[in-house]
Amino acid sequence: MRKIVLLCAALFVGTLSASAWSSVFDKTALLVASQNYNEVTKELVVHYVSGDFTRPEGYLAMCRNNGRMSESKGWHRLHLDSNLQPAAKDENDAYVQIERALEVVRNHKEHKKADVGVAIQTVMNLVIDMHNIANVTLDAHPKSAADFQVSTSRGSANGRKPKIWQQSWRDLWTHRFATHRGAYSPQMYAEDLAIMFADKRVEYMAGTLRDWATDIGKYTSSVYEIVERNDNNFHHATVQAHEELHMSCVARAGLRIAALLNENLK
């Protein structure tokens, strides 16, 4: 019995750690994508995947939990060299796997329907994952987001006791922004993103997968520099001030999924 319990606990933890971003942001990015699909893409996504555009959320992790695609465990990572160019040393890299899946998407008429479905959902999952700085490793920064322990505090105005949170930057980025807005749904986030980044839509969708990897490297570097400059200690306001960057990553991910599928799914 104890073995079963431990196995259950391990599976539970495994499921969570495999989820690169909070579910609400995965769904939000997929909603943003669906709002930017052209008519052909919409029709083909429905044909190959489903009519619920947010269903592929956590697809690869779900496959692994069902004993399939175990090789995909390390695909969510993005490795960039000192020039912020993709520099994967092995198969465990989002950039490599997205390129591979796009080959299938581009030639979808030549593949089995199920394989195209897997490829589309792989693109969706990994484009989201690579936009989460928690999954990015930079040659210029030996540490990753999981290594940065940050202490954030809310000051003690007017005699109020200060509140202090201790967590890794990865947890902060991946979960805290999702939990501090009670009652918020992916639809509500998507509506906000449409307003917040209306003037950035074209800019975010332009370019190639390689350009986007560099773009992600730039904002990841900027976050790491801020972490180091502040000696890993932040005021709550500094964290709040980064929420817009965090939201822009979700918007970029969604818009770029749409750009890739609109371009390749013809």
Add this chain to the structure above:
Amino acid sequence: MIYAKMRRSFVVILTAAALFVPHKTWAWGHVGHTVIAYAAEQLLTPEAKEKCHHYLRSTLAYQASWMDHYRSIEGYTDCDWWHSTNIDANYKVVVGKPTTGAFHIERIRKEMLNGGYKTMPDSLVKVNLRYLIHMIGDHHCPAHVRWNKEEHPQFHYALAHKGKKKSYHSFWDGSVGYWRKGWTAERFYAEMMKLSKSAAKKVQRGDGYAWTQETADVARGCFRLMPAGTEITKMSQEERADVHSVADRQVQRAAYRLAWVLNEIFSE
């Protein structure tokens, strides 16, 4: 024997779950404010909605808790007092005191009305909107009226949660979502009783002071509903329903009034 083992197993699983599930606070804070702002946005005129989006660069809901995050930041610490308003020894709202929220609800309203917002820099309109969205919400929460401890000692006590002290304030802050975990603002709004035009008209009048006075009267009823030491986990379904009834009515009033204030400010 086997049941005892199974029970232990469930304890282990639940402990593991508690350790790894992202933590949620007890907040009305965020849930209540998001629901009020979301509901208010559904009641805006198209013109007011467009103006709000223009100045805020987001929905109202996105800005609903901004004041909570910035209350201890240099430059905003004075606003730390604006989340509630004092009630005097005769149970009347204190008028004209700059360290109260009701004072600033009225100040900002007056400054922005009749096209006043057009004379302000966009950044000031934005921050004023953030204040109104949050303060109108706060001033409908039964825990956001300040009772002087010497004049009203009977209102200073704690509740209990699983035998441990639970602050009365934090319970009411969280009352909207306390027993409705996982509800989204859309669901709250869908299940919220909508007011008829005439009922809305009745709610949508008065000012920050009148609304705070009404909240103070509601708060006195809340003290009767939950006396000192009330064990929250042992409240009956009927008692929970009473809490929801008060919380929901206050949220609804706040939403209708916030929408009214913004529609008025942005009407041509």
